Structure formats: C-alpha cells, structure tokens
Amino acid sequence: MKKRLLPLLVLIMLIGQTAIAQKWYQYGFRLGTSFSISRTYSTEHHELSGLFVGEFGAYFRAGKHVYGEIGLGYAFYKCNFSNSYQGYSDERVETRHIQIPIKAVGHVPIRKVSAFQPYLGIVYQPILKITENNIGFDKESLNTQQVFMTTGFDFKFGPITIGANYQRSFRNYFRNIAGKKPQFIGISAGLQF
16 A cells, blocks of 8 residues: 555655646645535445535645646535335434545636636545444444545635536445445535635
8 A cells, every 4th residue: 555655645746846846836725515416326225315525625736727636635424325124214324534636627717716617536535433323334334445536517706616526436335235336416515715
C-alpha cells in the first residue's frame, strides 16, 4: 500500500510546485450536503430507500480552464433501507468516512462571480465509524474501503454552489452479501471558500 502511495505523492508535489511557480492554482475549503433523488442498491432482503450526505473538507486545484483536483474531507452518510423480512420496517445505517477525491474539474465563467464547473473523478472513502446500525451487521460486515466513480456539475455563485451528481461504487456495500453495487443520482448544495 505504501509503495502505491509514493508515486501519487510525488505527482502531487510536482503539480503543486509547478502550479505555485505559474500562479495557476487554487486551494480552499468546502462544506456541503447532498440528497439522493434516484438510488440503486439492494440485496436479497434490503433495498436502499433514502440517502443523505453531509461533508466538509479542503481541496487543492492546479490548472487554468481544466483543473486537476485532490482533496481531503470528512463525510457523514445516513442510509435508510427497506427490509423485506416479515415484521421489519425501515432500518437505518449511519457511517462516518474520510474522503479523498481526485478529480478533473472544468471551469466555464458565466459572469464575473459565477461559473459552471463540470467534474469527473474518483473518491476513495474508508469508513471511520458506524454510529447507527439498525440492520444489525458489524463493521466487518461492510466493505470498509469504498471507491466511487463520481461525475456531475456545480453552478458557482460567489461562495455558493448548487449542482447535481452521479456516483457509482466499484464495490458492494456489504462484504458477505451479494447485491447490486451502490449508485446514486443526487442534488447538492454547499459553500466553497
């Protein structure tokens, strides 16, 4: 694992040094939320019926009209599952994650303080903690190292962002239960400083 991180860290350092020398870099903080409007995730007895995400973190971008972006953040997921077992109703799983997004972000100015920002990338998201688990599985039952493909767009108005996104996991949510890989379409709102 450490050998895999070394080339990535060297690349980040080289991009960062070049960006600082050329003055074509950005860095800042973000705070946001996302609600799923369409979601797919199910096993034989559980189907995802609702998803809420809250997140905050920092980012670094290098480029002019298309940025390479890397970030570090913290995310809170609240997932509601419908259970087809007799006698059960909705169940909730709440998890806390570290997020490491690596994305390409476009920047199309609309006016002086607004822009359209499409993006495409991946998000590495290990679980830090499970705070609520009505399904009754323990941490070993979940894939604790999730990786998502993410794409979407934001409209930026000063520090305010509003957008839509699509995420698809490369791994199942549960470790030992067959099912569809999680995928979500969501709307998002946030602040970037």
